[in-house]
Amino acid sequence: MVHDTNERTHHILIVDDEELIVLAMRKYFEGLGYRVDAAHELEEAQALLANRAYDLVIADLRLTGIGGVEGLQIVSDVHQRHAHTRVILLSAFGTPEIERESYNRGADAFLHKPKAMMEIANVAMNLLEQS
Amino acid sequence: MSESALNRILQPGGITPVYQPLFRAAGATIRMHGLECLSRGPRGTNFESANVLFEYVRLKREESLVDRACVAAALRGASSLPQGLALTINVHASTLGRDHAFLPFLTSTAAATGIELSRVTVDIVEHAPPWDGVSFLAAIAQLRDLGATIALDDVGLGQSNFKMLLDVKPDYLKLDRYFVESCAHDRERRAVIAALQQLAREFHAELVAEGVTTKEDAETLQQLGITLMQGFFFAEPLTLEQAQAFFRG
Numbered sequence: 001m002v003h004d005t006n007e008r009t010h011h012i013l014i015v016d017d018e019e020l021i022v023l024a025m026r027k028y029f030e031g032l033g034y035r036v037d038a039a040h041e042l043e044e045a046q047a048l049l050a051n052r053a054y055d056l057v058i059a060d061l062r063l064t065g066i067g068g069v070e071g072l073q074i075v076s077d078v079h080q081r082h083a084h085t086r087v088i089l090l091s092a093f094g095t096p097e098i099e100r101e102s103y104n105r106g107a108d109a110f111l112h113k114p115k116a117m118m119e120i121a122n123v124a125m126n127l128l129e130q131s
Numbered sequence: 132m133s134e135s136a137l138n139r140i141l142q143p144g145g146i147t148p149v150y151q152p153l154f155r156a157a158g159a160t161i162r163m164h165g166l167e168c169l170s171r172g173p174r175g176t177n178f179e180s181a182n183v184l185f186e187y188v189r190l191k192r193e194e195s196l197v198d199r200a201c202v203a204a205a206l207r208g209a210s211s212l213p214q215g216l217a218l219t220i221n222v223h224a225s226t227l228g229r230d231h232a233f234l235p236f237l238t239s240t241a242a243a244t245g246i247e248l249s250r251v252t253v254d255i256v257e258h259a260p261p262w263d264g265v266s267f268l269a270a271i272a273q274l275r276d277l278g279a280t281i282a283l284d285d286v287g288l289g290q291s292n293f294k295m296l297l298d299v300k301p302d303y304l305k306l307d308r309y310f311v312e313s314c315a316h317d318r319e320r321r322a323v324i325a326a327l328q329q330l331a332r333e334f335h336a337e338l339v340a341e342g343v344t345t346k347e348d349a350e351t352l353q354q355l356g357i358t359l360m361q362g363f364f365f366a367e368p369l370t371l372e373q374a375q376a377f378f379r380g
Contacts (some may be wrong), residue, residue, distance in 0.1 A: 037177065044136050047186035048177055 010128050011035045011052070013072060015045045016090075025058065025102055026107040028117045042070040049097035050079055054085050054125055055131060061091035061098065079106040084110070092117065134142040137191055139173045140184070141165060141200055147171045148205040149368040151214075153219070153339070153361045156353055164359060165217030168205030169368055190210070194223040195230035203240050210244040213378050219252040219282060227255070228267035238277060243360065249278035256284040264298075271299055282339065287327060294358065305333050308342020308362070315347035325356050 012034050014025045021039045029036050039045035042063050057078050061071035071089045078085050089102045092113035099110045109123050150166040172178025188197045202220050209218055226233050231278055241248050253274055261285045282303035314320040340352050343362030
C-alpha cells in the first residue's frame with residue numbers, strides 16, 4: 001500500500017522506551033511521508049498529547065521495567081483529549097486480559113511483538129485511511 | 132532503555148535561557164522596561180517547546196528541581212546584560228510552597244551572578260494545589276523582604292483566581308495572550324481587560340499584557356490604560372547572544 005503524499009501529512013506519535021525501536025520506527029514512518037514525534041516515557045507522551053494533536057499514536061504497552069502497563073494509560077489519555085486519534089498498542093507481554101482492557105479503553109489495534117515493521121505500517125495506514 | 136529525559140533536562144546546559152523583552156509604551160514613546168527570562172529544554176528534543184517541557188516537569192512533580200535549573204541558567208546569562216534592567220523569573224507556586232531551600236538557593240544564585248533581587252520580579256506560575264499554603268505565603272513575604280516584586284501569571288485563567296489575588300497581593304498581574312489577541316476588534320475582550328485593569332488599580336498593581344502581536348492591539352491596550360506590554364509586535368524572545376548584541380547596539 002502506498003501512502004498518498006498529496007493528502008494532508010498525518011502526524012504520528014511513537015512511544016517506546018527502547019531508543020533503537022524508536023529510531024527504526026521513526027525512520028520507517030518518515031520514509032513513508034508521515035510527520036513523526038517520539039516519546040520515551042509515559043509523562044513525555046502525556047506532555048506531547050497535552051500540547052499537540054496526533055492522527056495516530058503507536059505505543060508500547062510497557063514503558064518501565066517489569067510489569068508496567070503504561071500503554072493502557074496512554075490509550076485512556078488519548079481518548080480523553082483527542083477522540084479522533086487512533087491508537088495502536090504493541091506488546092511482547094500482552095495477556096488476553098490486557099488486550100481486552102486496551103480495547104475497552106479505546107485502542108484501535110493491539111499487536112503482539114515481535115511484528116515486522118511493514119505489518120505495523122499496514123495496520124497504521126488502514127487506520128489512517130478510515131479516520 | 133533510553134536515558135531519562137529529566138536527567139537530560141537537568142544536566143549542565145540542559146536548560147537554555149531566552150529573554151523576552153518587556154516594553155513600556157506611552158503614546159508614541161516605547162522603551163525597554165526589562166526582560167522576562169524564559170526557558171527551553173535540551174536542543175533536538177521535545178522539550179525545546181516550553182509548553183511540553185513544563186507539562187512534563189509538572190507530571191513528574193519535579194517543578195522545584197527544574198525551576199532551580201531555569202533560574203540558575205537565566206541569572207547566569209543575565210549577568211552579562213546591562214545591570215539596570217528589570218528581570219522576571221518564572222517560579223511554580225508549588226516550588227515556593229514545598230521547597231524550603233528554594234529562597235536560599237535564589238539568594239545565593241543572585242549574589243553569585245551579581246544580580247540584586249530588587250531588580251527581580253518573581254512571576255508565580257501554575258497555582259494549582261496541592262501545596263502548603265502557609266509555606267507558600269511565607270515564601271512570598273520573604274521574597275518581598277529580600278526586595279523582589281511579585282507577579283501573578285495567567286490572570287483570568289485557570290487557577291489565577293480571586294483568592295490568589297487576595298492572598299498574594301501581587302505587584303503585577305500578567306494578562307494572558309488569550310485576552311489580548313484581537314482585543315482591538317473584540318468588544319467583549321476589551322470589557323474583560325478593562326475589568327482586570329480596574330481590579331489591578333484597586334490592588335495597587337500593574338497589568339502586563341502578554342502576547343501583543345499587532346499595532347492595533349497595542350494601541351487598544353494603551354487606550355485601556357495598559358502600558359507594560361510584551362509580544363512579537365515589539366520583539367521576539369532573544370537568545371543570550373542576541374540580547375548581548377542588542378545591548379551592545
